[in-house]
Amino acid sequence: MSSLTIDTRVSDIVTALPQSADLFRNLRIDYCCGGKIPLKEAAEQRNLNPEEVLSSIHSIEEKQENRMSMDPSSFGEKTLVAYIKEKYHDGLRDELPMLAPYITKVARVHGENYPHLLRVQEIFKTLRAELLDHTDDEDQNVFPIILEFLTNPTPELKEQLKPLVSELEAEHDNAGRLLYELREITDNFTPPEEACGTYRLVYARLEQLEKETFEHVHLENNVLFERIAKAL
The missing domain is CATH 1.10.150 (DNA polymerase; domain 1)
Structure with missing residues (x-):
């Protein structure tokens, strides 16, 4: 049962x-x-x-x-961190630069008739910058401290880690708000009937970005950070 x-x-x-x-x-x-x-x-x-x-x-x-x-949530800490970096962080570094020109084109060509596409472009630009800065910070600074702390939870590492995790969670919240606005203004990523192929591609790729970002944030907030909280 x-x-x-x-x-x-x-x-x-x-x-x-x-x-x-x-x-x-x-x-x-x-x-x-x-x-x-x-x-x-x-x-x-x-x-x-x-x-x-x-x-x-x-x-x-x-x-x-x-x-x-x-299930990645059953992985050990080192494997879980490696999984997040390979699947989600490397994925963002590949996808975001490739998606950007399509969004720019759709906003330029269709923005006059569909003004919300200009806001889509703004949100994407903000998301791209924030997500790439966020993942670089995790890979270079925070994840090494997390792994060290979970292996050897000293008081010094505990105090060092607390504000870092809080900051990451705040950044996750902001990314979530931007993604929810994207879904709202695109009518659940539903293109108009007359939309061209590039327009449809942008919506499909943005929806996939939302899906993978939510999965990514879930693994960090509710799996990795929960383990840290129990050790603090």
């Missing part, structure tokens, strides 16, 4: 069942920055029936009996 109930925190559900992230994303339930609330409360905030959402989660759970062997 499943241990997941309507009283389980959303973030804990995604930690136990990573595939549930897609369901929460589709239902627009925040599982990373605002995920530390019970499923019942999160569902009701979106005017959803908590029992129906839970039923969908149990259906996913039944199909993922062997999930833990492939």
Whole structure:
């Protein structure tokens, strides 16, 4: 019998069942920055029936009996950090520069008829700068301290780490706000019927960026940082 109930925190559900992230994303339930609330409360905030959402989660759970062997939240700290860096940090460094020219083109060509595309361009420019600075800081400065602290939790490392984690969480919150605004102004990344291929490509790539960023933030906030909190 499943241990997941309507009283389980959303973030804990995604930690136990990573595939549930897609369901929460589709239902627009925040599982990373605002995920530390019970499923019942999160569902009701979106005017959803908590029992129906839970039923969908149990259906996913039944199909993922062997999930833990492939679940990053079950990795050791070194493996988890390496996974985050390779899958998400390297992924952002590849994707963001490649996506930028398409967004610039769509805003230039279609911005007059669809003014929200100018705001999309602004948000993307801000996100790109913040995410790349954020990941560089983690890779070069914070992750090495985290790994050292989890191996040898000295009082000095504890005091050094506390403000760093708080700052990272604040940056995650800001990225989440920008992504939610992107989804709002693009009507859930739904292009107009007459949209050209580049317009459609931009929306599809932005939606994928949202999905992977939420997964990325979840692994840091609700898995890696939770382990640090327990050791502090």
